[in-house]
Amino acid sequence: MTPITEVEGRRLTLSNLDKVLYPATGTTKGEVLHYYATAAAAVLLPQLRDRPLSFLRYPDGPDGQLFFTKNPPPGTPSWVRTAPVPHRESEQAEQVVVQDLASLMWAANLVVEFHTPQWRAGAPGIADRLVFDLDPGAPATVVECCRVALWLRERLASDGLVAYGKTSGSKGLHLLVPLEPTGSAEVSAYAKGLAVEAEQELPELVVHRMKRALRPGKVFVDFSQNAAAKTTATPYTLRARPEPTVSAPVTWAEIEGCRAPGELVFLAGDMAGRLARHGDLLAPLDDPGQGRPVPGT
Incomplete structure (x- = not known):
């Protein structure tokens, strides 16, 4: 029945x-x-x-x-x-x-x-958040993604922007940044500039182009999901992985302290305890007062 x-x-x-x-x-x-x-x-x-x-x-x-x-x-x-x-x-x-x-x-x-997407219905292509998808190429793991995330956090902060982290629920890490509503093309251009800069500053660790041959042992800083037509795994969604992994918000202390990939794998059964302990780490993303302007726009 x-x-x-x-x-x-x-x-x-x-x-x-x-x-x-x-x-x-x-x-x-x-x-x-x-x-x-x-x-x-x-x-x-x-x-x-x-x-x-x-x-x-x-x-x-x-x-x-x-x-x-x-x-x-x-x-x-x-x-x-x-x-x-x-x-x-x-x-x-x-x-x-x-x-x-x-x-x-x-x-x-x-x-x-x-x-x-990074925009809401009623304002298509006007983003209220920026996203970086940090995707490790084996043998790199989320541990290397965390190193790149820390560099990006500081670089974004120098532009007056605050980043929040979550696991992808797969192998990598996502950074999300609340913005004043800004055209997706402008957000994409800014994000690409930071990805290029990250590669210049961390050439042994970062690649900003999607080409597979460039990626072994490095972290691909994927800025493309800021395009109006693109989407990103929503925070707290379960993923179609071998285990019921969650795209789970993480603290900056967890990112700073990550030494092994398993430390940033969270399953459905972990989330009630994490939410009781940390609350909603991404709540600021939905507070319009937290949005900041994209430099140069």
């Missing part, structure tokens, strides 16, 4: 709750939904609010078929909000915007990674 539950007055059909999605840990779909409903909802919803969603779906777990979609899936309830998003020069398409717990649980039941 498929259970039907009510969330904030909305009736939801939740399917296959006993299905094991993460064989390495035995984590079931029911446990995934429990993570989103209890540990994550209060801190994830502010990160999703007003941001058109892209979904990476993995309904049979990370070893099954993965597919990326921006369109509302077939059967999307009428009460799930959508927003028009420009996709090409003259085209607009609708994308889901998760504004409440019922919509979050509907989306989580599809088994998805949540990916969001």
Whole structure:
């Protein structure tokens, strides 16, 4: 029997709750939904609010078929909000915007990674945050990413900007910076300039170009996710990895002290304790008063 539950007055059909999605840990779909409903909802919803969603779906777990979609899936309830998003020069398409717990649980039941742009619906291409995706090329790991993150933190601070860190939930680290609303093209140009500067200052450690041949043993400072059409894994989303890893906010003390990759791997079951200990480390990102101007704009 498929259970039907009510969330904030909305009736939801939740399917296959006993299905094991993460064989390495035995984590079931029911446990995934429990993570989103209890540990994550209060801190994830502010990160999703007003941001058109892209979904990476993995309904049979990370070893099954993965597919990326921006369109509302077939059967999307009428009460799930959508927003028009420009996709090409003259085209607009609708994308889901998760504004409440019922919509979050509907989306989580599809088994998805949540990916969001750096701008909000209603102001496409006007970013209120900057992102760097620090991606290590083996044998480099998140330990090297942390060294690069510390350099970027200081460099951003010299421009009056404050950076916040989170794990990618995969191998790397993301830095997020609250901004005064600024055109994505300007943000991208500024971010590229800092990536180039990082490579010049740390040539043994950093590469700013995506070319695979350049990346072994170095950290790719990916600034491209600041482009209006790009998205980044949303804070607190689960990832389609062998274990139920979370794109988890981390403290600067954790980044400074990281000596082994496993120190910055956090699973769904870790997050309630981390939130009790640290609170929402990324709350400043959603405080408009924290946004600062991008130099030169």
